[in-house]
Amino acid sequence: MRYFPITSRLKRLYTSRYTAKDMQWHARNKFKEDGLLRHPADGKAWKHFDTIYPDFSKEPRNVHLGLASDGFNPFGTMITSYSTWPVVLMTYNMPPRKSMIDVSFMMALLIPDPVSPGKDIDVYLRPLIDELKVL
Template sequence: MQIMKKKDDLMCHPSDAEAWKHFDRIHSDFAIETRNVRLGLCDDGFAPFCKSGKTYSCWSVILTPYNLPPEICMKAPYMFLTLIIPGPHNPKKLIDVYMQLLIEEL
């Protein structure tokens, strides 16, 4: 497996970002331990029945471990669907209520 190298101004991995480096400076105890897991969280919603005229939404929450090499970091086998939030509307400010169990598990 070939390892991607960072080019001058291109970000090949989240660890290339200034936010990652800032976090490492602020939380040096966490950063020094390579076994600590760094997770990315993504949520997105869609309307599965938009053609039928009914308003209904479904939101998925996906976790991705960023400790992986850049070649596999964002590949489907390493992206974990952790929540599906069904409902008539966007969860908006209440999304933390749905995520409480996930946060406790982590």
């Protein structure tokens, strides 16, 4: 397994005045309550999180992250019993046009395994969870 720490990458997002401004976009750009989902901040889950943790939601510089993972066969043949599972983080603070492009994704883990990690993925996620707790 390869782990790529995210703290320095998150710090870099706040060093440039342009990306620092984008990292507060979700707090400055509230949409109308028309029931359309234009950004994760419009969703019920985001609003529910804000009601549970009001201190976190008051600070616009706090980082909202999404996590995704899916396995693929790097050799392109299904005969080979080998798979790789990247774990990718997306920063939802930014506007949709910037948060969902590949250059803004952060690979946190790369899990090589002959089979999918399945229910044991929590073991692989432990370094990321520990770093997120520190942050």
